[in-house]
Amino acid sequence: MEYSSKHLEDLIERLAKLPSIGKKTALRLAFHLLKVPAEEALELARAIERVRTDVVSCEMCGNIAETQPCYLCADPSRDHAFLCVVEQPGDVIAIERSGVFHGLYHVLRGSLSPLDGIGPDDLRIRDLVTRVDEGGYREIIVATNPTAQGEATAHYLNDLLRDKVRLTRIARGLPIGADLELSDQITLARAIEGRKEI
Amino acid sequence: MVLRSLRYGETSRIVTLFTRAHGKVSAMAKGARETKSPFGSSLEPFCVASYVFYHRTGRDLQFLKSGWTEREYSALWEDAERFLHGAALLEFLDRILLEEEPVPEIYDLAQRALAVLTRAPRERLRELFRAFQLRAAAHLGYAPMLDRCLHCARGLPEGEAEMTEVWVFRATEGGALCPNCASGGEGGVRIRPRALRRIRTMALGRGEGFGEADLVGDRGGASLVRDSAAPSPLWIAALERIVEEYLHFHIERYHGLRSLRIRMDEMGAATA
Numbered sequence: 195m196e197y198s199s200k201h202l203e204d205l206i207e208r209l210a211k212l213p214s215i216g217k218k219t220a221l222r223l224a225f226h227l228l229k230v231p232a233e234e235a236l237e238l239a240r241a242i243e244r245v246r247t248d249v250v251s252c253e254m255c256g257n258i259a260e261t262q263p264c265y266l267c268a269d270p271s272r273d274h275a276f277l278c279v280v281e282q283p284g285d286v287i288a289i290e291r292s293g294v295f296h297g298l299y300h301v302l303r304g305s306l307s308p309l310d311g312i313g314p315d316d317l318r319i320r321d322l323v324t325r326v327d328e329g330g331y332r333e334i335i336v337a338t339n340p341t342a343q344g345e346a347t348a349h350y351l352n353d354l355l356r357d358k359v360r361l362t363r364i365a366r367g368l369p370i371g372a373d374l375e376l377s378d379q380i381t382l383a384r385a386i387e388g389r390k391e392i
Numbered sequence: 393m394v395l396r397s398l399r400y401g402e403t404s405r406i407v408t409l410f411t412r413a414h415g416k417v418s419a420m421a422k423g424a425r426e427t428k429s430p431f432g433s434s435l436e437p438f439c440v441a442s443y444v445f446y447h448r449t450g451r452d453l454q455f456l457k458s459g460w461t462e463r464e465y466s467a468l469w470e471d472a473e474r475f476l477h478g479a480a481l482l483e484f485l486d487r488i489l490l491e492e493e494p495v496p497e498i499y500d501l502a503q504r505a506l507a508v509l510t511r512a513p514r515e516r517l518r519e520l521f522r523a524f525q526l527r528a529a530a531h532l533g534y535a536p537m538l539d540r541c542l543h544c545a546r547g548l549p550e551g552e553a554e555m556t557e558v559w560v561f562r563a564t565e566g567g568a569l570c571p572n573c574a575s576g577g578e579g580g581v582r583i584r585p586r587a588l589r590r591i592r593t594m595a596l597g598r599g600e601g602f603g604e605a606d607l608v609g610d611r612g613g614a615s616l617v618r619d620s621a622a623p624s625p626l627w628i629a630a631l632e633r634i635v636e637e638y639l640h641f642h643i644e645r646y647h648g649l650r651s652l653r654i655r656m657d658e659m660g661a662a663t664a
Contacts, residue, residue, distance in 0.1 A: 308650070311654065314654075
């Protein structure tokens, strides 16, 4: 046994399986958990347990939820005519933080990536088509990432849905504080294509 | 150009680059996913870029400092079938290239192939991709022998026999066999000499690389890049089987392509 306690060794091994955590960091975290008050460490354990038992995927939008449907889909004050399509639950949080969108979401849980073996059937595209077919949406805003995979997914959705509903793509361009001279050519081209009146 | 890219940590990426001077290079791009990253679009698939990286011999992962997009084939993002074949091209390169062994001929070929994939008729993408695979393999020294029989050295027949004789392509032997020599053995793809001649043109070309003039389809004569007629299913099936069997047998690192197993028309998207 490498450590004086089998339980400690077990904890270190489990922590080391987390992304970006190596054996040394796992060791530091384990000793930290031994040092803090017991209640604080146990609360962390309970939080992990709760997140695995109580958190589900919303059947409607695919977002992380505790109820079915999630609080966003069930909220009558939101504009149910607008649907924003994103790749991951984290994107919902980012858009919600912006405070400018008050419609509903649809989380694809990824983007088309043939190099990783991810095709349309691996994403929640079929569910999106069903939602659109059920009607009631005035506009679908495609907010996939401005990467090759995100763009390809947006174009794929456009091919699928353009005859059924109005489809828009979030604007691409220069971030606030950027220097035009140092800007990337694709970003600059998209910024000029997507220009709007002042 | 970027062959593959993995997210690392909160904002970084580990990328596999294919460079003209250094061949395939794996590198860490710190902060590549930040909004104001010094890499811009240079780490996106189908972008050809100039990179600055710190190179240390013997290190598995080099450090990328910045990237500047020189050319982009972003039209490949806009069409599911083109995107898929472009991805297959990158995956194929990643499979067949060895780390830090420059192959400038394949680098130039890949750039021309990406350009062709952006504008060729969609019906011809499968043939064009297979032509690219054959040419890249030929640059690595794996060109199949297709102009004569591997055993008796008899040349491919001309005239009527071109359409009536049945030759056999045997991947395990590395090329074509005439009807007499093929009769004893087992396996292989039965194919007309005319089709073999076209595959040979695809594999070697008349010009330097991925030129338009020498990429002829099943009808012969017309360039694949301009001829939008759908190829015959028999021709496509034979071509794909020959290329797959040949590459599987001769290039140890090749185990087929994940990208090509994806069907983009599963959802009924307008890909026709």
